[in-house]
Amino acid sequence: MHLQPQPAQLLACLLANEGEVVSREDLRKTIWGTETFVDFERGLNFCVAQLRSALDDDSNSPRFVRTIPKRGYQFIAPVQRVGEDSAALSEPPLVRAGNARRRLLWACGAVILVGVATLGGYWARSLAVANRQPIVAVARFDNETADAAMTRFADDLTDNVVGELTRMGRSHYLVVGNASLLRVPRDQRDLNAIAASLRASYVVLGQVQSDGAQTRILVHLIRLPDQTHLWVARLESAISDPLNVESDAAQRVGHDFSWRIIADSSGQRLPALPSR
Numbered sequence: 001m002h003l004q005p006q007p008a009q010l011l012a013c014l015l016a017n018e019g020e021v022v023s024r025e026d027l028r029k030t031i032w033g034t035e036t037f038v039d040f041e042r043g044l045n046f047c048v049a050q051l052r053s054a055l056d057d058d059s060n061s062p063r064f065v066r067t068i069p070k071r072g073y074q075f076i077a078p079v080q081r082v083g084e085d086s087a088a089l090s091e092p093p094l095v096r097a098g099n100a101r102r103r104l105l106w107a108c109g110a111v112i113l114v115g116v117a118t119l120g121g122y123w124a125r126s127l128a129v130a131n132r133q134p135i136v137a138v139a140r141f142d143n144e145t146a147d148a149a150m151t152r153f154a155d156d157l158t159d160n161v162v163g164e165l166t167r168m169g170r171s172h173y174l175v176v177g178n179a180s181l182l183r184v185p186r187d188q189r190d191l192n193a194i195a196a197s198l199r200a201s202y203v204v205l206g207q208v209q210s211d212g213a214q215t216r217i218l219v220h221l222i223r224l225p226d227q228t229h230l231w232v233a234r235l236e237s238a239i240s241d242p243l244n245v246e247s248d249a250a251q252r253v254g255h256d257f258s259w260r261i262i263a264d265s266s267g268q269r270l271p272a273l274p275s276r
Contacts, residue, residue, distance in 0.1 A: 003050065004171070006043070007048075007050040007051045009030060010044075010047045013026075014065065014073060018077075018079040021071055021074045022073055022074070023071060023072040024044060024073075031047065043259070046262065048065065049268065050266065052064075053266075053267075062076065063076075063077060134173045134174070134201035134265040135174045135202075136165060136174065136201070136203070136204065136261060137175075137176045137179070137194050137202070138161055138165065138175065139182045139183075139189060139194075139206070140158050140182060141158045141205075141206030142185075142205075142206065142207050143208050144207050145208060145210035147210065150215075153208065153239065154206070154208045156242070157206065157217070157246045157250065158206065160249070161204065161206065161219070162175055164250040169258060172258075173261055179197075181193055181194060181197060181198075191222070192225060194224065195224035196225075201224055202221060202222065202223055202264075203222050203224055204219060204222075204257065205220045206219045206220070207219075211236070213238055214237065214238060215236070215239050216235070217233075217234070217236075218232060219233040219253050220232050221256075221257045230260055230264060231256060231257060233253050233256050235252060
């Protein structure tokens with residue numbers, strides 16, 4: 001079964017320390033190193049959930065990965081390390097030498113074949129993973145204020161959100177933000193066409209609204225083609241410093257949307273939308 005890189009690193013770390021409790025902090029250092037990670041707790045929980053799904057494991061009655069509350073995780077299934085076959089040591093010296101040469105030739109041939117197969121398999125898996133990556137389309141944010149100058153702010157905010165989602169998506173999903181059908185006005189936008197033409201699994205829609213001195217930003221995450229709302233980010237701020245507002249809003253959207261896109265595309269159940 002295919003495992004994404006971070007859950008695979010989690011599995012390797014737990015196997016290397018089988019039977020021992022590996023702390024969450026040690027797992028953070030192993031998987032993310034010194035890299036800045038906005039929400040490590042949620043990220044690690046996602047990795048553990050992916051690993052358990054691949055192993056068909058149950059957190060309530062684990063067979064492989066046990067959660068040690070407030071400490072970390074422990075790989076509890078028996079692990080057998082395969083070593084060198086000692087049966088050949090009982091052969092007579094000359095026979096053993098001849099067999100050793102034959103085994104060496106066979107081993108060299110096997111290494112070559114395994115290497116070729118591994119490269120071919122890696123290439124095929126890479127293509128398959130790329131084809132499986134969901135596509136997230138980001139439509140041009142709508143200026144719903146009476147101020148035409150806010151159109152520039154809405155456009156810059158759109159670009160910031162595209163950049164932040166791209167940064168956080170990494171190998172999990174692809175982002176499209178410059179397609180012509182994403183730049184049309186709201187009344188001309190066709191979500192079915194976006195899903196079909198761009199093969200998009202999700203679309204991000206944004207609105208910039210005015211409420212007196214405050215500016216409200218609404219950003220919607222919608223699953224395609226069923227057009228199900230997965231999340232809505234709501235931000236209100238005075239636009240005294242547009243660049244900071246754009247940056248902060250984009251980071252908030254990236255944080256709120258990225259893990260939901262990754263989890264939803266993996267079949268995980270998301271928390272319900274807030275009532276307000």
